[in-house]
Amino acid sequence: MLEKQIKAAIRDVPDFPKKGIIFKDITPIFLDASLSKAITDAFVEHARTLNIDVVCGLESRGFLFGVGIAQALNVPFVLLRKKGKLPRATIEQSYDLEYGQAIIEAHLDDIPRSSRVLIHDDLLATGGTAVAAAELIQKLDAKVAGFSFLVELSFLKGSEKTKLYSSNIKSLVLY
Numbered sequence: 709m710l711e712k713q714i715k716a717a718i719r720d721v722p723d724f725p726k727k728g729i730i731f732k733d734i735t736p737i738f739l740d741a742s743l744s745k746a747i748t749d750a751f752v753e754h755a756r757t758l759n760i761d762v763v764c765g766l767e768s769r770g771f772l773f774g775v776g777i778a779q780a781l782n783v784p785f786v787l788l789r790k791k792g793k794l795p796r797a798t799i800e801q802s803y804d805l806e807y808g809q810a811i812i813e814a815h816l817d818d819i820p821r822s823s824r825v826l827i828h829d830d831l832l833a834t835g836g837t838a839v840a841a842a843e844l845i846q847k848l849d850a851k852v853a854g855f856s857f858l859v860e861l862s863f864l865k866g867s868e869k870t871k872l873y874s875s876n877i878k879s880l881v882l883y
Contacts, residue, residue, distance in 0.1 A: 710750055713743055714881045732859055734830055748776040751856050754878040755781055758853040761823040764788050766837055769830035786818045788841050799847055803840035812840050824853035832857040835866030842873035
């Protein structure tokens with residue numbers, strides 16, 4: 709039922725950001741407060757089973773539900789940002805994109821050692837960003853307790869890569 713509601717709200721935008729891509733626009737979800745709450749509740753229900761200490765959200769759409777998950781669980785929310793966006797001392801992890809490389813960062817002191825971390829993002833495609841986040845978490849001597857995604861493009865097999873860090877993967881919508 710929830711998956712059907714989410715799929716009905718998501719808009720397909722052809723040829724964005726480049727020709728041949730069908731972009732999954734999640735912004736219409738936020739026009740429906742009850743749907744947004746149901747999504748947050750589904751993520752929280754899953755996260756409660758993982759005994760997590762920290763929620764990490766990936767820039768920028770991972771912040772949208774990530775904060776609500778952390779608040780509902782009464783745990784810290786940590787932003788994982790693109791290089792150069794955080795003001796204090798950071799640790800970084802690079803990863804490959806189809807057109808080059810990118811780097812994500814976290815503040816060095818935001819994730820305590822041995823923490824159990826939930827990594828949250830809006831979309832799981834090839835898994836590159838999620839794997840980079842997992843590597844970053846491990847560099848900080850913390851453990852990836854699980855992943856959560858609003859949408860998973862299962863044909864791109866990103867979950868095969870994320871399973872190397874945790875088999876606890878929650879995707880609310882599969883395409």
